[in-house]
Amino acid sequence: MFPTAxxxxxxxxxxxxxxxxxxxxxxxxxxHSGLASGIGRRARRRAPLWLVIAxxxxxxxxxxxxxxxxxxxxxxxxxxxxxxxxxxxxxxxxVNTVLLVAxxxxxxxxxxxxxxxxxxxxxxxxxxxxxxxxxxxxAIPAFVHSYAWITMVPGLHxxxxxxxxxxxxxxxxxxxxxxxxxxxxxxxxxxxxxxxGLGPRRVFWRVVLPQLRLAICGxxxxxxxxxxxxxxxYVFIRFDTxxxxxxxxxxxxxxxxxxxxxxxxxxxxxxxxxxxxxxVRGEERYARVGSGAARYQQRTSLGRATIPSLLxxxxxxxxxxxxxxxxxxxxxxxxxxxxxxFDEIGLxxxxxxxxxxxxxxxxxxAAMPMAWISIRxxxxxxxxxxxxxxxxxxxxxxxxxxxxxxxxxxxxxxxxQTLFTILVAYAxxxxxxxxxxxxxxxxxxxxxxxxxxxxxxxxxxxxLWSTTVRLSAPGAAAGMALVALGIMNELxxxxxLAPNGTRTLxxxxxxxxxxxxxxxxxxxxxxxxxxxxxxxxxxxxQSKRMAGR
Amino acid sequence: xxxxxxxxxxxHYGPVAALAGVDLSVTSGSRTAIVGPSGCGKTTxxxxxxxxxxxxxxxxxxxxxxxxxxxxxxxxxRRGIGVVAQDGALFPHLTIGDNIGFGMGRGEDKRTExxxxxxxxxxxxxxxxxxxxxxxxxxxxxxxxxxxAMAMKPRLMLLDxxxxxxxxxxxxxxRKAVAELLETAGIxxxxxxxxxxxxxxxxxxxxxxxxxxxxxxxxxxxxxLKPKDRMIAEFLGDAIILPAKxxxxxxxxxxxxxxxxxxDSRDIARIxxxxxxxxxxxxxxxxxxxxxxxxxxxVTESEFAGSTCTIAVRLLNxxxxxxxxxxxxxxxxxxxxxxxxxxxxxxxxxxxSGRAHVFG
Numbered sequence: 001m002f003p004t005a006x007x008x009x010x011x012x013x014x015x016x017x018x019x020x021x022x023x024x025x026x027x028x029x030x031x032h033s034g035l036a037s038g039i040g041r042r043a044r045r046r047a048p049l050w051l052v053i054a055x056x057x058x059x060x061x062x063x064x065x066x067x068x069x070x071x072x073x074x075x076x077x078x079x080x081x082x083x084x085x086x087x088x089x090x091x092x093x094x095v096n097t098v099l100l101v102a103x104x105x106x107x108x109x110x111x112x113x114x115x116x117x118x119x120x121x122x123x124x125x126x127x128x129x130x131x132x133x134x135x136x137x138x139a140i141p142a143f144v145h146s147y148a149w150i151t152m153v154p155g156l157h158x159x160x161x162x163x164x165x166x167x168x169x170x171x172x173x174x175x176x177x178x179x180x181x182x183x184x185x186x187x188x189x190x191x192x193x194x195x196x197g198l199g200p201r202r203v204f205w206r207v208v209l210p211q212l213r214l215a216i217c218g219x220x221x222x223x224x225x226x227x228x229x230x231x232x233x234y235v236f237i238r239f240d241t242x243x244x245x246x247x248x249x250x251x252x253x254x255x256x257x258x259x260x261x262x263x264x265x266x267x268x269x270x271x272x273x274x275x276x277x278x279x280v281r282g283e284e285r286y287a288r289v290g291s292g293a294a295r296y297q298q299r300t301s302l303g304r305a306t307i308p309s310l311l312x313x314x315x316x317x318x319x320x321x322x323x324x325x326x327x328x329x330x331x332x333x334x335x336x337x338x339x340x341x342f343d344e345i346g347l348x349x350x351x352x353x354x355x356x357x358x359x360x361x362x363x364x365x366a367a368m369p370m371a372w373i374s375i376r377x378x379x380x381x382x383x384x385x386x387x388x389x390x391x392x393x394x395x396x397x398x399x400x401x402x403x404x405x406x407x408x409x410x411x412x413x414x415x416x417q418t419l420f421t422i423l424v425a426y427a428x429x430x431x432x433x434x435x436x437x438x439x440x441x442x443x444x445x446x447x448x449x450x451x452x453x454x455x456x457x458x459x460x461x462x463x464l465w466s467t468t469v470r471l472s473a474p475g476a477a478a479g480m481a482l483v484a485l486g487i488m489n490e491l492x493x494x495x496x497l498a499p500n501g502t503r504t505l506x507x508x509x510x511x512x513x514x515x516x517x518x519x520x521x522x523x524x525x526x527x528x529x530x531x532x533x534x535x536x537x538x539x540x541x542q543s544k545r546m547a548g549r
Numbered sequence: 550x551x552x553x554x555x556x557x558x559x560x561h562y563g564p565v566a567a568l569a570g571v572d573l574s575v576t577s578g579s580r581t582a583i584v585g586p587s588g589c590g591k592t593t594x595x596x597x598x599x600x601x602x603x604x605x606x607x608x609x610x611x612x613x614x615x616x617x618x619x620x621x622x623x624x625x626x627r628r629g630i631g632v633v634a635q636d637g638a639l640f641p642h643l644t645i646g647d648n649i650g651f652g653m654g655r656g657e658d659k660r661t662e663x664x665x666x667x668x669x670x671x672x673x674x675x676x677x678x679x680x681x682x683x684x685x686x687x688x689x690x691x692x693x694x695x696x697x698a699m700a701m702k703p704r705l706m707l708l709d710x711x712x713x714x715x716x717x718x719x720x721x722x723x724r725k726a727v728a729e730l731l732e733t734a735g736i737x738x739x740x741x742x743x744x745x746x747x748x749x750x751x752x753x754x755x756x757x758x759x760x761x762x763x764x765x766x767x768x769x770x771x772x773x774l775k776p777k778d779r780m781i782a783e784f785l786g787d788a789i790i791l792p793a794k795x796x797x798x799x800x801x802x803x804x805x806x807x808x809x810x811x812x813d814s815r816d817i818a819r820i821x822x823x824x825x826x827x828x829x830x831x832x833x834x835x836x837x838x839x840x841x842x843x844x845x846x847x848v849t850e851s852e853f854a855g856s857t858c859t860i861a862v863r864l865l866n867x868x869x870x871x872x873x874x875x876x877x878x879x880x881x882x883x884x885x886x887x888x889x890x891x892x893x894x895x896x897x898x899x900x901x902s903g904r905a906h907v908f909g
Contacts, residue, residue: 188638191601192694194625195632196652197701203626206651210642298602 047377054369059385062392062428065403069267072260072406084261089245093262097241097269099159101227104166105220111167112174112219113212115316118309120182123299125306130313134175135540137320139532141489141506142169143232144525145320147513148327150236162239168320169233170226174219180543181215182208187297200300214281221277228269229396231492232510242266246398247492250405260406263399270394328525335519344508345523352504355494356484358419359426363434363483364476366427371438376447386435393432400428401493422497429493430483437482441475442468478538485535489528552577552737553598553705558607559761560593567593569761571607575737575754580728582740582748585758586784591741594758595707598739599632600625611705631703631736635710637694639682645693646678652701667696672726688719695727699734706731708740712747724751745785749773757781774823775810775906782821782906789822789881793905800905803864805842808904820905824883829862829897837865837896844899848891849880858890859883862897 073081084090118124119131137145146165149156156164185208193203231243242262249259302309332339370389373382392400404425408416415421445468453463491506498504503511509524553575560568567590575581583591596602598609603622610616611630616623639648649664657663665675671692682690691711698706708727712720728751731738742748748755749769756766765777776782779790793802796814800807804827809820837845850861861880881899891897 186638188634188636189640191596191599191625192632192634192638192697193640193651194601195599195628195630196697197626197629198652199624199626207640210640213642 047373047382051369051373052381055373055382055385058366058370058431059388061424062389062431064407065392065395065400065428066267068403068407069260069264069399072257073264076257076261080257081261084258085265090262090265093240093242093245094265094269096159096239097228100162100166100239100241101224101273103159103163104170104227105224107163108167108171108174108223109216109220111316112171112178113209113216114312115171115175116179116182118313120179121297121300122302122309124302124309124313127299130317131179132537132540133313133317133321134179135172135543136533136536137169138172138539139536140169140321140324140529141232141525141532142166142226142230143236143491143506143510144328144528145169145324146233146236147509147518147521147525148324151327151331151518152323157238159239161237162234162241165233165237166223166227166230168323170223171316171320173222173226174216176539176543177215177219178212181212183297185211185297217277217281221273224273225270225394225396228266228273229398231398236513242269243396243398243492246402247495250402250496259402263402266396267399270396274391274394324525324529328522328529331519331522332526335522339520339523341520345527348503348505348508348524349527351502352488352506355422355426355498355502355504356487357480359423359430359487360434360480360483362423363427363430364438364480367431367434367438367479371435371442374439375442389431389435392428393430397425397429397490397493398496400425401496405496417497417499419499422494422499422502425493425497426483426487426490429490430486433482433486434476434479437475437479438472441472441478444475445471481535485532488531551575552579552612553739554608554610555594555598556608558594558597558609559605560590560597560602561605566761568597568604571758571761571763573756573763573766575739577612578735578737579754580731580738580740580752581754581756582742582752583756583758584742584745584748584784587743589758590761591743591758592709593761595632595709595739595741597622598705599630599707600628629701629704631698631701631706633691633694633698633706633708633711636714637682637687637690637711639690639693639697641682643682644678645673645680645682645685648682648693649678649696649700651697663700667700668693670699670730671696687714688723691715691723695730699736703736706736706738708738710742711740713742713744720747749785757784776821776908778908779819779821782908787824787882787884789824789827789883790908791820791822791905793818793820793907795820795907800907802905804899804901805844807901809907810904811907813907815907819908821908822901822905824881826901826903826905827881827883828900828902829860829883829885829891830900831891832896832898834896836898846881846897846899848893848895848897851890851893853887853890856887857884858887860885860890862899864899865896 076084115130115134119127119134124130142165145168149161149165189207189211190203193207194200198206228241229243230241231247234241234244242265246259246262246266249256249262253259370382370386374386404421405416408421447468449467449471450463453467454460458466488504489506490504491510494502494504494507495510498507505524505528509521509528512518512521512524551574553573555571555573558568558571559566569590571590571594573581583594585591593602597604597617600616600622603620604617606619608615608618611628616628639645640651643651645668646661646664649667650660653660653663664678668675668678673689673692673696677685677689682693685693691714694711711727712723715723724747740748740751742751749772752769754766755769755772756763757772758764759780765772765781767775772781773785776785776788779788782788782790791802791804793800793807793809794816795801795809795811795818798809798812800809800818800820802820804822807820807822832845845865846862847865848860849863850859852859860883862883863880
């Protein structure tokens with residue numbers, strides 16, 4: 001299990017542009033049984049009290065949105081709750097949402113496994129280039145995908161349109177962990193199966209696929225949670241899910257109980273997904289047994305299947321990259337110089353960068369106590385606290401935003417629509433990203449180094465500074481970049497919580513495309529993609545390096 | 550009669566020749582060990598025999614059936630050859646029982662009984678069958694891998710350094726158990742190892758490999774006592790190599806007149822002795838008298854290592870050497886029982902037993 005655990009762990013926080021946070025329970029469990037416990041055993045010691053208090057405070061804060069849902073339900077009273085929940089509209093939304101997830105996720109799994117196998121294990125011409133092209137769609141926010149499709153095929157709407165765009169926008173979330181897991185498989189196992197009389201097909205089904213199970217489960221959960229949380233994508237193609245309905249409801253009746261109850265149902269859906277993943281994943285352990293040096297994997301010769309395989313990749317790339325680039329390019333060309341209103345774009349860019357950096361800083365600082373404890377002093381309390389963070393991280397941004405709106409309006413009105421509230425929302429949503437990066441980087445700075453520094457005469461704080469802090473700085477920076485990226489492309493929570501007059505890139509894009517002024521929206525889409533691409537490249541390189549290539 | 554026949558096998562990885570023309574024949578029911586330093590191509594050879602890769606040139610036949618010829622090869626899954634890899638290569642997603650039964654048909658008759666029986670044969674407890682590979686020790690994993698390979702009743706069993714991951718004590722007992730097991734089952738076996746002691750004790754035929762070729766093939770005793778060259782001699786154990794002049798079945802060397810295993814006559818030759826052929830007897834400087842062909846030395850170094858003690862002895866007199874200067878200052882290094890080993894500065898008398906081997 002360990003290699004996959006690391007793969008999922010390292011990949012998840014690095015994903016490009018989710019609207020909701022991405023870390024999930026499986027990553028937590030994996031981390032405990034793999035990373036944390038392995039290192040913890042060596043370096044167990046008691047965490048300082050102030051760190052424990054800080055970590056507990058952050059975890060409790062993270063639980064706020066959940067507590068809010070329950071509190072509202074209790075306060076509203078059962079009669080109203082059941083009247084709001086058990087009505088045809090909710091049933092309709094539920095059917096839509098369930099169908100969307102039930103159709104998109106399996107298709108995404110098949111597509112991603114096929115693409116991963118072709119790029120990692122076959123002699124497909126240009127495999128490395130294709131591998132990068134399979135990751136690149138991450139740089140395009142989901143609502144930009146949808147914008148591109150609706151421009152290209154104006155009549156696109158409904159369930160199947162939703163499935164199509166969802167698969168295209170989110171398949172890299174599965175492709176990345178699956179291809180990383182494929183790279184890390186021990187080829188000796190496949191040799192052993194062949195020596196036991198299994199042909200290539202049966203080797204794939206009985207040996208390769210079962211070992212991809214963790215990666216597939218983790219990736220599917222990630223995709224599922226994103227489908228539940230996505231807003232912009234489905235508005236463009238006029239497909240109603242819980243998230244779009246909540247935003248509609250919020251816009252018409254503000255924070256009425258109807259919106260809050262819809263949020264409650266959405267949260268239940270998230271928990272169903274989390275639970276399903278735990279069930280399917282089971283108690284399997286996929287540790288690589290033994291310590292022999294792994295040899296190079298052999299690539300399967302495709303032979304006559306080369307042309308159809310290439311065709312699959314070409315079509316996928318055209319749909320996932322070609323369509324957005326052609327439409328954005330088309331609108332930019334059509335709009336000419338007029339759409340580049342630099343004063344307005346500059347303002348949006350400045351605001352976006354400020355929010356992104358401030359939010360990233362807050363999330364990273366908030367994650368620090370937790371990250372330190374989970375590596376240096378792991379235990380049951382730490383597991384519980386961390387679990388809180390991850391569960392909240394898997395909630396849709398709209399739920400967190402709704403909770404913060406209600407809480408500020410009812411309890412602390414001066415804080416409503418302030419910089420403080422929006423930053424807290426960002427920190428809650430993207431805390432897991434920062435946490436995982438920090439953890440990984442602290443784990444790379446073994447406590448022995450800190451002790452060595454102490455034995456060489458450095459006082460404790462200086463020792464910490466000159467070893468652990470120095471060594472984990474790059475990881476912390478990477479985590480901050482990921483949080484910043486997430487914030488940059490965030491739409492729903494920003495719309496609901498940001499101070500009046502705020503206009504981020506995503507908001508500007510959204511309002512122009514809402515007015516069907518697609519040409520004016522194009523520069524914003526272009527800037528968002530251009531800023532995301534370097535991080536996506538980083539992610540690709542990292543996933544290669546993890547497998548030692 | 551030859552069961553496995555390999556001829557002219559070559560395999561290149563890019564510009565590197567992993568195998569440069571290998572010939573080997575293995576008789577039915579025998580045990581062969583292929584031994585060589587790491588990177589010599591022994592694992593590549595094993596992979597070609599197993600069918601994981603195809604050779605560039607050459608031929609492999611098993612029991613009359615051509616498995617590989619030139620570039621064409623029967624794929625591994627149609628060969629019926631068992632393989633036990635270095636780390637066992639157990640399937641981490643299956644229980645031990647399912648691992649053992651992996652090669653059997655799913656609906657096979659008495660599958661469970663068969664699995665239990667195999668586990669018993671390799672010395673595993675029945676209770677272990679429900680567990681997972683990572684819960685087992687290294688030795689147990691190897692037993693499972695062996696049972697799994699035996700389940701399909703292979704014609705040939707390939708062992709790829711299966712004992713190297715085990716600790717020293719377990720290694721010897723596992724080796725013995727596996728040898729007996731395969732002997733009883735009548736399965737022809739090829740073992741690949743870099744451990745010369747393992748090769749010598751396991752096999753009835755040992756092939757020494759270097760740079761993608763076999764440099765010598767023979768019985769363990771032959772190889773140890775009559776290696777073809779200095780490299781093989783030193784690879785298989787400690788060796789004392791001396792210049793000598795040979796005539797009439799005797800060598801004149803710095804160690805005196807020693808019987809050799811050839812009747813050739815040569816003025817300049819090199820002979821090899823195994824250190825255990827040289828006995829030391831304590832004496833003193835005063836005791837250094839007697840017949841002129843008696844040989845004495847002084848202990849210059851002594852390194853105690855428990856059961857053994859490595860001793861360096863500088864010869865004090867040497868009888869009629871062809872180039873005495875060459876050996877004069879180079880002490881003989883001998884490994885002797887740690888108990889009662891002579892100390893530094895002591896004078897010993899050296900006597901040589903058995904015959905010396907003359908390099909060709």
